[in-house]
Structures are given as C-alpha cells and as structure tokens.
Amino acid sequence: MDSDALTKIAAAIDSMRPDFSALSDEIWDHAELKFEERRSSALLAKALEDNGFAVRRGVAGMDTAFIGEFGSGKPVIAFLGEFDALAGMSQAAGLAEPRPLASGGTGHGCGHNLLGVGSLMAAIALARHLKDSGLPGTVRYYGCPGEEGGSGKTFMVRAGLFADVDAALTWHPAPFNGVRSTNNLAVLEYYYRFKGIAAHAANAAHLGRSALDAVELMNVGVNFLREHMPQDCRVHYAITDTGGRAANVVQAQAEVLYLIRAPEMRQALDLAARVEKVAQGAAMMTETRVETVFDTASTNLLPNITLETAMHENMVALGPIAFDEADLSFARSIQQTFTDEAIRSSLRLYQIKGDVFSNAKIDGSTPLHLGLREFERQSHFRAGSTDVGDVSWVTPTAQCWTPAWAIGTNPHTWQVVAQGKSAAAHKAMAHAAKVLATTGFSLLTSPQLLAAAKTEWAEKTEGRPYVCPIPPEVMPGAGH
Template sequence: MPDKSSLLSLAAAIDGMAPQFTALSDQIWALAELKFDEYRSSALLIETLEQNGFSVRRNVADMETAFIGEYGSGKPVIAFLGEFDALAGMSQVAGVDTQQALSPDGTGHGCGHNLLGAGSLLAAITLAKHLKAENLPGTVRYYGCPGEEGGSGKTFMVRAGTFADVDAALTWHPAPFNGVRSTNNLAVIETYYRFKGVAAHAANSAHLGRSALDAVELMNVGVNFLREHMPQDCRVHYAITDAGGRAANVVQAKAEVLYLIRAPEMAQALALAERVEKVARGAAMMTETDVETIFDTASTNLLPNLTLENAIHDNMVALGPVPFDETDIAFAKKIQATFTDEAIKSSIRLYQIKSDVFSNDKIDGSTALHLGLRAFEGQSHFRAGSTDVGDVSRVTPTAQCWAPAWAIGTNPHTWQVVAQGRSPAAHKAMVHAAKVLAATGLDLMTSEKLRDDAKAEWHNKMDGQAYVCPIPADVYPQKH
C-alpha cells in the first residue's frame, strides 16, 4: 500500500473535491439515461475530465457514449472503469422509504451507476494530480463504459483493442457491504428469437392463421422443461418483448422473446445456447412459423485476481470504515424496514458479511448499514450475476471493491437502490471507494512487483488460452 503520507495526501485531495463529484453523481442520477443513450451523462463526465487536464477520445468502439480519458504518458498504464447507465421502469423519488415513482414507467439508477461512474472518475483524477505533483511516470486512464445493463459496452471496448496496453484495471460497485469479495460470476449470452407467422381472424378463419405468439409460448414451455437437464449453476431467463399486438381476435403474425443464457464458463453458455436454439426451431416447426435468431450481446465470466484484491483490501484496512453518522443509520433503518427478515438475512449470506475486520463482531440482521469492513478470505466465491467487467479481466488483471451505499438487505435493480442513490450515506460510500481505488492505483504505479505478481497470476489462470470475444465481429451495440 502507499506510504502513510501518500495515503493521507490522496484522501485529503479526494475530500477536497468530494462536493463537486457528489453533485456530478446526483446530476447523473437525475438524468437516468438507458444503455447507449447516456449522451448527457457521458458529456458531464467528459467535461470533468477535460477540466482536469485529461485528453479524451470519443465514440470509442462504435459507441457514441463511450469514451476514454487519459492523463500522463508511458508505462505503467492503469485503467479506472466507470459506468453511468440506468434501468427502465426504475423511476423513484430519492430520500424516501416508500415506493414513489417520479414519472410513470420512468427510468432510474437501480444499480447505482451514477455513483460508480463519478466515484471511479474521482479516483482517476486524484491519482493523476498526485502523479503530476510527485513527478511520477505513468498513464492514468478513465474508461467511460456505456451500456453495462444488457449492452455489454466493455465487451465491445475490449473487442476494439482499447485495453491492449493496460497493465491493470480497477473498479468498484455500490453494495450493502464494505470490502472485497472475490467472485466467479456467470458468462451470459443475450439473444432475441423473432417468430413470423400468418395473421387471420381468430374466429372466422383461425385455421388459416399460424400464430407467432403460440410459437413463443411453446418455446418458453420447452425451455422450462430444459431447465431440469442443464448444469446446476446455469441460469436461463426470458422476457416477451413483442406479443404481436393487443387484439385477442387476431392470430398474431409476429412475436419476439429475449433470452439471457448464463453459465459459469462461456463454453458452457455457448453449448446451452445451442440447446435453446433447438427448442426455438422446434416451436417454429410445431406452429408452422419461421424463426429468426438475432444475437444481441454477451459477456464473459469474470477472472478474479487475488493479488490485486489483496492490495485493495490492505488499503481498505488502512483507510478504516466509512464515516457514517446517526442520520445515515436512521435512514438506512427506514429503508431496511421495507425488507422481510429473510431478505436481510439473505443479503448477509449472499455477500458473506460474516465478521468485521475492525470489531470482530458478527454481522446480524439488526445492522442497518455496514459500519466496518468485511473480512477477506483470499479466495473466490460463486456469484450468479454477470458483468461485462469479465471481458476486461480476460485481457488484463482486474479487480474491484464494494462500498456500502445501501442498507443491508438491499437488492440491486430495486426502487430501494434508487431511493438511496443520492443520499448522504451513498455519497460517503462513493468517496470512500474513490480513496481505495486511488490508493491501489498508486500502488500499481509505484510497485513493479505488484504489477508483475498480478500479471503472473493472470497468466496462470488464463493457462495459455487466448481471449476470444463472445460477440461476433459483425454485431454492433444495439439500443433496443
């Protein structure tokens, strides 16, 4: 970790800039732009980069809202990953403990990416200023990564080669806990199945029709039967994106369903996708319809790097807990009261918040905010979610920390996340994460051994296998 004076210097600099970046986070929270439509959010982040002396490359990897900010020159090159996309149907008033939409069917930051993007940016700018003040060599990059929610923006950036010279990548995520949790998550493939049939009057001439909606329903039934015969850790989810219309007396001539296919390894996901494809073709045969398979996007499973994760944990120990106050705790308790006891206990189990580094107290259901630091076991755990950070981890050593922006019991993609997204507690968690990332970034800049050890672990885990992007070269980002 950095020497004590450097750590204090970084922390003080971040505290000094914190008001500007909490305001930036709140602006992005209010914009709540969906994947690949984050024009105003990305513009705010780019403006902040340029104001702080970064050069910016726009329209990266054929994405209008993707960008890379760079400061310094030469090796090492340390990347900070930022996200800023929101979710549909997540509109919610901030700072309240009841579900209240700001606008019907509106958008909202249900995964805290307003905090994530601003916090990583704060870390990158702070580290860049420190390098300049200390006349240290190296390059700091901030990757503005759009479309994490169902868009795999980072995967497209990796495919474009933008991480080819990066020595290590760092990021963080809002969570109900403070600490490092090494995870093996799931690879994911997202595919649309579009059925085309023949319209007909549902009463007078139904025999002349061929229902695309019947095909979608039969496919869903078939995949549901398939679930019994796939590996235990795989997941398959679907949503009917086009039911063919709202008239019940018409045989629907078109219908579409989106499938997310997840597995511990990309090879398993691809094999499972082939089986789902056969079910789709079978449904088309049964209904005498045609089916078109439209590949949307994909993300590879994460490759944890324990070397970097230990470095992050050491900095978290040195920095101490997030400085929450009684007001923060009181609001967290109100949010927590909207959860069942099982949801709270499940959160503790899911994130394995077993004990606290600073107090050695066992975390239980009476805790509203994580006031300490999760013990780090130095090993990886299974996590059923997916992230396009996985593709970054396949081309350079990558690690992340988690910061307690949410009350314990909060699940991502819920109104409670949005309600807490611009709270003082969330701001404090974001600032704390920025300190951790900046300190770890400085470790990587100044310690050749840390870089070499992280790279050696990465090479060992890749085991000589070259990264293969799961998105075909002729597939481009799609807004949908």
Template sequence: MDRDAVAALSAAIEAMAPDFTTISDSIWDFAELKFEEQQSSALLAKALEDNGFAVRRGVAGMETAFIGEAGSGAPIIAFLGEFDALAGMSQLAGIAEAKPAADGATGHGCGHNLLGVGSLMAAIALARHLKTHNLPGTVRYYGCPGEEGGSGKTFMVRAGLFDDVDTALTWHPAPFNGVRSTNNLAVLEYFYRFKGIAAHAANAAHLGRSALDAVELMNVGVNFLREHMPQDCRVHYAITDAGGKAANVVQAKAEVLYLIRAPEMAQALALAARVDKVARGAAMMTETEVEIVFDTASTNLLPNLALETALHNNLVALGPIAFDERDIAFAQSIQQTFTDEAISSSIRLYRIKDDVFSNAWIDGSTPLHLGLRAFEGESHFRAGSTDVGDVSWVTPTAQCWTPAWAIGTNPHTWQVVAQGRSPAAHKAMAHAAKALAATGLSLLTTPDLLAAAKAEWREKTEGKPYVCPIPADVMPGGKLPQRA
C-alpha cells in the same frame, strides 16, 4: 504502502467530494439508458478535461464511450466508470416508500451514477499525485456506456482499447463494504422472432399460424430443458412482443428475449445451441418461422487475487466509513421495507458478520455495514454477469464494493434509486474512490505487486485465449443476421 501518500490521496478526494457529489446527483437526475447517456457522458468527460486529462470521445463505435488519459509512461492503470440507468425504475430520492417521480420513467436502479463518479475521483486524485511528485505512469479513465444489457466494455475490448493496459480497477455500490472475489457468469442474449399467419380467431382459425403459440411452446420447452442443464447455468426470458392486443386475431408475429448464462463462455454457447433447437422445434410444431438474432454478450469474470488482496489491504488501512445518525436513520427506514428473510440473506450472502473490525458488528441491528468484511483469499460463485468480465480476460482486473445501500437492498429495485442521492451513498462513493486511488498508487510504486497480478493473470489465461463473444459485424444496438 506509503501511508503519507495514501493519506494525501484520501485528503484530496475529501476536498473534491462536494463538487463530484453534484456530478453524481446530476447523473442520477439524467437517468439515461444504455448508449443514450449523452448528458452523463459529456459531464464526466468535461470533468476529466477540466482536470488536465486528454479525452477521446466516441470510441469503439459508441457515441457515449470515451477515454481520458493523464501522465505518461508505464505502467498504465485503468479505472472503469459506468453511468447508465434502467428502464421503468423511476423513484423519488430520500424517501422509504415506492413512489416514482414519473410513471414508467427511468432510474438509477444499480447505482451507476455513483460508480462512474467514484472511479472518476480515484483517477483524478491519482493523476494529480503523479504530477505533483513527478512520478512516471499513466492514468486512464474508461467511460463505459451500456453496462445494463449493452456490454459496452465488451465492444471496447473488441476494439483493442485495453490491449496496452497493465491493470484495471473498478468498484460497485452495495449493501456491504469490502472485496468479494467472484466468478461471474458468462452471458449471451438472443431474440427469437417468430413469424406466423394472421387469421380471424373464430371464423378462420384453421388458416392461422400463431407466432405467440410458438413463443409459449418455446418457453415451455426451455422450462423442461432447465432440468437437464449444468447446475450453475441460468436461463431467463421476457416476451418482448406478444403480437398485439386483439384476442380474436391469430398473432402473425411474436418475439421473446433470452439470456443464457454459464460459468464459462464455451458452456454458454453450448447451452444456447440447445435453446435454439427448442425454438426451432416450437416453430415446427406451430408451422411458423423463427429468426434467431444475436443481441449482446459478456464473458465470465476472471478474478485476480493479488489485486484483490491489495484492494482489501487498502480498505483495512482506510478504516470504517464515518456514517452519522442521519445516515443510520434513513437506512433503517429503507430496511423496514424489506422482509426479515431479505435482510438475513444479505448478511449471509455478503458474510457481513465476518468483520475485520471486531467492534463493527454488535447484534445485527445496524442497518448500514459499519465495518469491513473479511477477505477469504479465494474466489467463489456469483450468478450475475458483467462486461467487466471481458476486461478481466485481457488485463488483470479487480473491484471492491462499498455500502451505499442499507443491508438487505437488492440491485435493480426502487430502494436502490431512493438511496442513490443520500449522504450515506456519497460517503460510500468517496470511500471507494480512496481505496481505488490507493491501490492504483500501490501498483505504480510497487513493482512486485504489478508483477504478481500479471503472473496470476498469465497463469489463469494460459491455453485459454480470449475470444470476443460479440461477432465483428455487430455494433452496439445492432443485430446479427439469423444464425445457421
């Protein structure tokens, strides 16, 4: 590790932080949903162009997807950025109470306003360093829309946009600082649309065939199925159309969305086939018809310990984040909205007590993670899903986390949105950028690291060719005709 070079990268990121904090806060304000991130995408792409990157917009059939590139030659290092928000997550910033800015509006409940800009800072800082020192190598920034239920990266992978990438790096806001090697779940999403016959629910109920009854019976059937599926699988649903609000009308249509998760895509597909049978059985019981419509999918994550170790080592070299008393005070006020169980669960889940910096953890009362979790050097189970998984199957990929949120914070909550513009979150974003940029430089200047990451990736993928889980005729937001 060239400590002088890493110090120069960190200094460059600190210098650009005020301007890029403004970009992050603007994206927080926009809070645009999947595939609708027009303003966010444009702002990020312009920042790349202003810093000498050549930008391709509208890639992989997605209007808000883009790629920025700087430098030349091998290797090609990719930085992944996200910038989509969540529906119904509106929340005022900087307060420790649930108070939406506008009822029913959107909000950045997963911190993607920070994620996209942190990766952007890393890419720009590294590209500048290569240019200043006349070093070979290409830096790419991937503007990835629709991570929240849209699988934007999966469409980009399907389009071959990562085929020539040597490695990919990313990060995510969290209540902890460090690298956590995880095996995320593969996920498939399907709409089950039932069609029945309307009738007066009192005078002619015998003539009706209730689509809502079919949805309810399907849900009951799947609940019984949970007892007989592999332990690490997950199935969740949401009734997206109950068929209307009139109780005296037999519902002629109803729809339910299912997410089916499993440790590997083959298992997810097998479980989906069983869910399909339950849906068809519900249709048979109610004499309705069911249409099964593919929505989207993401493949399970393939960890890369060589890359993760390099990321961890760079986080060690960076040291703790310099949070101040105001950061601690605001995190404390947020933490007071959690139960003791939520806080202890967060500490246990992320192994915050196993700290690299021995003086970082004193008595468990600190609301922000002031240290760095120890890296286990092995992967473990995590029940969530991400389209980063698809990238990991076509190029070695790694990610880190930095403490933008108070300990105990869970993603997709109002507390995440409230902390999304805080000074502590901005510091965590810059810290992630420094770790990513330093790791990118390590890959560009240490051939053995790049070779080790690729060798590990080849070993894990041998005999397991990647098959995109999204059919070729499905576009973002599009649907697949009924499956046989």
C-alpha cells in the same frame, strides 16, 4: 502502501467530495438508459478535461463511450466507470416508500451514478498525485456505457482499447464494505423472432399460423430443458412482442428475449445451441419461421487474488467510513421496508461472515455496514453477470464494494434509487474512490505487485485465450 501518499490521496478526495457528489446527483437526475447516456457521458468527460485529461469520445463505435488519459509511459492503470440507468425504476430520492417521479420512468436502480463518479474521483486524485510527485505512468478513465444489458465494455475490449493496459480497477455500490472475489457467469442474449400468418381467429383460424403459439411452446420447451442443464447455469426470458392486443386475430409475429448464463463462455455457447433447437422445434410445430438475433454477451469474470489482496490491504489502512446518526436513521427507515429474510439473504449474497474491525456488527442489527468485510483470499460463485468479465480476460482486474445502501438492499429495486443521492451514498462513493486511487498508486510504485498480478493472470488464462463473444459484425444495440 506509503502512509504519506495514502493520507494525501485521501485528503484530496475528501476535498473533491462536495463537487463530485453534486455531479453524481446530476447524473441521477437524468437517469439515461444504455447507449443513450449523452448528458451523463458529456458531464464525466468534461470533468476529466477540466482536470487535465485528454479525452477521446465516441470510441468502439459507441457515441457515449469515451477514454480520458493523463500522464505518459508505463504502467497504464485503468479505472472503469459506468453511468447507465434502468427502465421502470423511477423513484423519488430520500423517501423510504415507493413513489415514482414519472410513471414507467427511468432510474439509477444499480447505483451507476455513484459508480461512474467514484471511479472518476479516483482517476483524478491519482493523476494529481502523479503530477505533484513527478512519478511516471499513465492513468486512464474508461467511460463505459450500456452495462445494463448492453455490454459496453465487451465492445471496448473487442476494439482493442485495453491492449496496453497493465491493470484495471473498479467498484460497485453495495450494502457492505470490502473486497469479495467472485466468479460471475458468462451471459449470451438472443432475440427469437417468430413469423407466422395472420387470420381471423374464429372464421378462418385454420388459415393462420400463430407466432405467439410458437413463443409459448418455446418457453415450455426451455422450461423442460432447465432440468437437464448444469445446475450453475441460468436461463431467463421476457416476451417482448406478443403480436398485438386483439385476441380474435391469429398473431403473425411474436418475439421473446432470452438470457443464457453459464460459469464459462464455452458452456454458455453449448447451452445456447440447445435453446436454439427448442426454438426451431417450436417453429416446426406451429409451421412458423424463427429468426435468431444476437443481441449482446459478456464473458465470465476472472478474479485476481493478488490485486484483490492489495485492494483489501488499502481498505484496512483507510479504516471504516464515518457514517453519522443521520445516515443511520435514513438507512434504518429503508431497512424497515425489507423482510427479515431479505436482510439475511443480503448477508448471504455478499458472503459477510466476519469483520476486520471487531466493534462492527454485521448481523443486520445495524442498518449500515460500519466495518470492513474479511477477505478470504479465495473466490466465490455469484450468479450475476457483468461486462467487467471481458476486461478481466485481457488484463488483471479487481473491484471492491462500499456500503452506499442499507443492509438488505438488493440491486435493481426502488430502494436503491431512493438511496442514490443520500449523504451515506456520497460518503461510500468517496471511500471507493480512495480505495481505487490508493490501489492504483500501489501498482504504479510497486513493480513487484504488478508483476505478481500479471503472473497470476497469465497462469489463469494459459490455454484459455480470450475470444470475444460478440461477432465482429454486431454493433451495440443491434438486437433491438
């Protein structure tokens, strides 16, 4: 990485940080759910237009999906942004105790307010540097809605919006700083809707056919199935409709949502076929009918060690984040809400075993990760899923993590929401922007690096072409 370019890009992002931290906070304030992120997407798209990007809105059949583009010609470097929130995650910012702002309200429990804006800063900073230096190439920002259970990127990939992209870069807030190569799981989501016959549960129970019984029997059957599936697979469920609150009525309808995960999509499809047999068996036992409704899906992540190594090298060059005592104090108060096991679990989850900067402690004794995680140049298993996986099957893709959260913080918790507007989170967001922008610059100025990343991608995908797991007739949110 050109040290002069790194310094200029980093300085540009530092100058942007106050305004873009305010933008991230505004998105946090509105906390919109998947495919409903109208205000959040509008704010991000306007920021792109204000900085000279041409913006296409409503792409891939999603009102809140958009693409911003700057420059022309090859290579095309994509930055992925997310901005959706989670239901039931309402929480006041800056407090180290659970305190919802609204009962049952929404909240940014995965830090996507930071994620979307950090990628935005990277795209804008790199575009400015291209303009100032006269370099060729195209910078794109992909406004990706519905990551949380909606698979917005999968729909964008299905629409061919990444067909000419040479490489894609993204990041995620975390309790650590660094690159960690992961093999995330493929996931399929189905609603199983049972239809029966209502009846008075005392006077005429023999005339009823209980859809709720069918749901319960299906869940029992899948529980037995868990013993006989590959150990890296996962199956989760939630009963989304119990058929009503009256116990003296035989429930005529009931519904359960299943998430079926596996290391590769073909395995997920095989497991889904077995779950379908359990659902049909439950319907047969209860003399009800079942309708299986496909909701959405995401493909397993395909790591690219070449890109990840380049990203790590830029993180080394940038150095650690300059957290101050106020940052540490707030993180310490958050960390006190965790058990020792939660902190150890966080370190295990993110595979933090060593640090590039020798003076940084990584054993949980400091509340924020002050250094940089060692990069092993090999992939690790991770049981979660992300629609970044679908992007990785059509273009070389890499991501980093930066410490927006205290060590011990787990995603989808009130503690994440509480830290979403903190000064430390803003610093971590800006640091991620620097990593993404400098890695994008490396790709734009090093044909050898880009060629090596593409070679690795081609080798990993050879004989395993990408097949979109979402049928062409399914539209975003169709299962709801």
